[in-house]
Amino acid sequence: MFDAFQFEFMRNALVAGLLASVACGIVGVYVVVKKIVSMSGSIAHASFGGIGLGYLLKFNPVLGAMLFALLSALTMGLVARRTKLPEDTAIGILWALGMALGVIFIGLSAGYAPDLMSYLFGNILTVPASDIYLMAALDVIIVALVIAFYKEFLLLSFDEEFGTVVGMPVDGLYLLLLCMVALTVVVLIRVVGMILVIAMLTFPAALARQFTHDIRKMMLLAVVFGMLFTFGGLWISYALNLASGATIILLSGLILLLSYGIAGLRNRLARGNAG
Amino acid sequence: MAAIDVVRLEDVWVRYNGTPALEGINLKVAEHDFLGIIGPNGGGKSTLLKVILGLITPERGMVTVLGNPPDKSRSRIGYVPQYSNYDHNFPVSVIEVVTMGRYGKAGLLKPYGRIDKEAAEKALGRVGMLDHAGAQIGQLSGGQQQRAFIARALVSGPELLLLDEPTASVDSAMQTDFYELLEHLKEEMAIIMVSHDIGAVSVFVDKIACLNVQLYYHGSREITPEILEATYKCPVQLIAHGDVPHRVLREH
Numbered sequence: 001m002f003d004a005f006q007f008e009f010m011r012n013a014l015v016a017g018l019l020a021s022v023a024c025g026i027v028g029v030y031v032v033v034k035k036i037v038s039m040s041g042s043i044a045h046a047s048f049g050g051i052g053l054g055y056l057l058k059f060n061p062v063l064g065a066m067l068f069a070l071l072s073a074l075t076m077g078l079v080a081r082r083t084k085l086p087e088d089t090a091i092g093i094l095w096a097l098g099m100a101l102g103v104i105f106i107g108l109s110a111g112y113a114p115d116l117m118s119y120l121f122g123n124i125l126t127v128p129a130s131d132i133y134l135m136a137a138l139d140v141i142i143v144a145l146v147i148a149f150y151k152e153f154l155l156l157s158f159d160e161e162f163g164t165v166v167g168m169p170v171d172g173l174y175l176l177l178l179c180m181v182a183l184t185v186v187v188l189i190r191v192v193g194m195i196l197v198i199a200m201l202t203f204p205a206a207l208a209r210q211f212t213h214d215i216r217k218m219m220l221l222a223v224v225f226g227m228l229f230t231f232g233g234l235w236i237s238y239a240l241n242l243a244s245g246a247t248i249i250l251l252s253g254l255i256l257l258l259s260y261g262i263a264g265l266r267n268r269l270a271r272g273n274a275g
Numbered sequence: 276m277a278a279i280d281v282v283r284l285e286d287v288w289v290r291y292n293g294t295p296a297l298e299g300i301n302l303k304v305a306e307h308d309f310l311g312i313i314g315p316n317g318g319g320k321s322t323l324l325k326v327i328l329g330l331i332t333p334e335r336g337m338v339t340v341l342g343n344p345p346d347k348s349r350s351r352i353g354y355v356p357q358y359s360n361y362d363h364n365f366p367v368s369v370i371e372v373v374t375m376g377r378y379g380k381a382g383l384l385k386p387y388g389r390i391d392k393e394a395a396e397k398a399l400g401r402v403g404m405l406d407h408a409g410a411q412i413g414q415l416s417g418g419q420q421q422r423a424f425i426a427r428a429l430v431s432g433p434e435l436l437l438l439d440e441p442t443a444s445v446d447s448a449m450q451t452d453f454y455e456l457l458e459h460l461k462e463e464m465a466i467i468m469v470s471h472d473i474g475a476v477s478v479f480v481d482k483i484a485c486l487n488v489q490l491y492y493h494g495s496r497e498i499t500p501e502i503l504e505a506t507y508k509c510p511v512q513l514i515a516h517g518d519v520p521h522r523v524l525r526e527h
Contacts, residue, residue: 033365148384155375159361165328165354166378166431213366213411 009125013234013244016127016191019135020200021226023142023187026219027180028205028226033215034157036181037202039076042091043178044185044197046072046098051119051194052105061119062131065189068098069182077175122193122245124234131190138183145180146219153177154215191230192245203252204229210259229255279342281306281435281465282327287336289322296322297333300490304435309461311480312469318487320469321357324437327467328354341434350379353428353436353464358421358444363413369423370395370408376430398426402456417444418453425456436460438468454479 031040050068054061072094079090106113118126127135146153155163156173163170181201188197208221233248240247282304289297296319304310314320325331326338329345340348353376376398377391399405402422407415412423421444428436445453457466457479469486470476476483485491 033362035362151375151378151381151387152383154367154371155378158365158367158372158375159356161330161356162354162375162427163378164330165349165352166376167349168378169383209366213368215366218366 012127012129012132013124014231015132016124016135017230017234018227019132019139020188020191021204021223021230022139023135023184024200025204025208025221025223025226026146027142027184028201028203029208029215029219029222030153030157030177031181031201032205032209034177036178037198038088038091039080039178040181040185040201041198042076042095042098043069043073043182044194044201045095047182047185047189047194048102048120049098049100049105050102051116052102052109055113055116056105056109060130062134062186062189065119065194066183066186069185070179072098073178073182074175077171077178081171081174118193119189120193120195121243122189122191122196122248124191124230124244124248127190135187135190138187142180142183142187145176149173149176192248196245196249199249199253200226200229203249203256207252207256207259210263225252280304280339281308281341282467283337283339284326285337287326287333287338289319289326289331289333295488297326298489300336302484302490304465304467306465307461309457309466309479309481310468310484311476311482312467312484312486313471313473313476314469314486316471320471320486321439323486324354324439324467324469327435327437328352348435350431351434353425353431353433355421355424355428355436355438355441357439358417365412367412368408369404369410369412369415370399372412372423373398373426373430376427379431394430395426398430399423401429402426416446418446418449421445421453422456429460434464436464436466438466440470441468442470442472 031037047065047069050064050066051061052064053068054064057064076090076094079085080087106116115123115126117123152163152168152173155166155168156170156177160170160174163173184201185194185197188200192200204222204225205218207225208218211221212218229252230248233251234244236242236251237244237247280303282302284300284302287297287300288295300323302323312320312323322331326333327340327345329338329340329349338345341351342348370392373395374387374391377387377394381387381391396405396408399408402425404419404422404426407419407423412420415423421441425436425438425441442450442453457468460466461481468476468480
């Protein structure tokens with residue numbers, strides 16, 4: 001096992017896992033408590049259009065994904081706030097349009113698309129150093145925004161109407177939050193792939209919620225869980241020769257379901273004892 | 276010079292997609308008034324509060340709160356929304372919820388400081404909830420949550436307190452406590468409370484108005500069958516009225 005870590009790609013994989021866990025742990029908490037899971041899923045899938053554009057115009061597909069993720073986040077936020085279109089209709093439209101654009105762009109680009117699968121399903125073992133720097137920069141931006149706007153995001157997530165009443169610019173902050181989700185999608189794309197991003201945004205935060213009622217502790221716990229899932233999944237995928245992204249998600253999903261099962265059982269036992 | 280009205284609405288009209296929600300509302304609330312507004316569900320009670328808060332701009336009519344347009348006066352209004360308006364599992368403590376009421380004083384990007392924390396503790400003390408400061412908001416009983424949200428409204432030192440269906444979540448044993456708290460608060464501020472609970476409102480408030488798209492303002496707290504019938508559009512029976520606190524029942 002430890003021989004594997006001699007290789008540079010394994011070291012890159014560990015750093016990438018670490019950076020991904022920080023972003024998904026912190027932003028995932030907002031995604032879960034503000035209930036914008038499907039909206040985040042839509043942002044993630046729409047980013048495929050940018051990956052296709054990268055292939056077509058021969059620039060780094062991750063940058064294309066960032067462009068499309070940010071654009072779809074802003075579009076979705078504005079549509080949800082400024083039009084009468086139901087939110088889940090907007091989610092469905094952008095989700096599908098982004099993916100369709102990606103397929104067309106990739107079809108138009110000359111030759112075949114190398115490592116397309118790694119953008120769709122992730123491959124933590126092939127993250128290039130240049131993407132690691134981008135991930136680190138995005139992590140810094142995300143953490144700085146959460147520290148600066150901590151009290152705003154808390155009020156936004158808890159009681160938006162009251163936020164308006166006390167004079168908080170809720171629409172602007174909502175757009176900012178969606179943009180942070182978009183940046184997190186970009187951080188996670190290389191690790192678990194755009195199709196599975198939504199799992200990393202949800203599972204660690206949902207698991208952390210089982211253990212604490214303090215949103216800051218929830219973020220810390222979610223980051224730790226994200227690391228455990230990433231490295232545990234990576235190790236299992238290495239040992240059993242499975243796809244790393246999918247193994248990470250399956251492992252975290254199993255642990256989350258297990259934790260819900262234990263919590264349910266405990267509640268039942270507690271009720272049984274009381275009654 | 277006469278004191279400025281705390282709330283003043285003149286010929287206010289609001290429509291949702293063509294359906295009238297408020298028609299020709301005229302309302303005046305003076306300092307230290309305790310006004311109860313009753314009316315059926317869908318009668319525009321919450322809409323009226325949102326007009327006073329400036330969250331809804333009426334298509335016609337004039338609204339002034341404390342002498343200014345409502346959005347300019349928001350920092351001087353305390354607002355207690357309906358109980359059902361938030362996620363009861365949200366990971367937030369009582370003191371954190373109350374501190375949110377200081378947002379207008381702290382402002383964008385500035386973290387809450389010691390003054391804010393002290394103000395939050397003082398407000399929790401006033402509603403008798405200081406012992407529960409660290410609890411998660413959803414772990415409290417309905418009545419305790421209501422008190423926490425009143426503390427959040429009080430923490431900025433408002434001159435007007437708006438309560439939307441405050442008794443919906445309070446069990447009847449705690450309702451008397453709740454109204455006693457409001458009795459104390461009205462010495463410092465004007466209070467407007469909307470409710471469909473006719474009985475409770477008519478006992479405790481000073482003035483009553485009935486709202487069903489139009490406002491049937493009565494001034495005193497004595498309600499006549501005619502006003503109730505006009506408001507509820509169905510026969511309503513007054514069991515007792517006069518000097519004794521009266522109870523009103525709806526006939527089905």
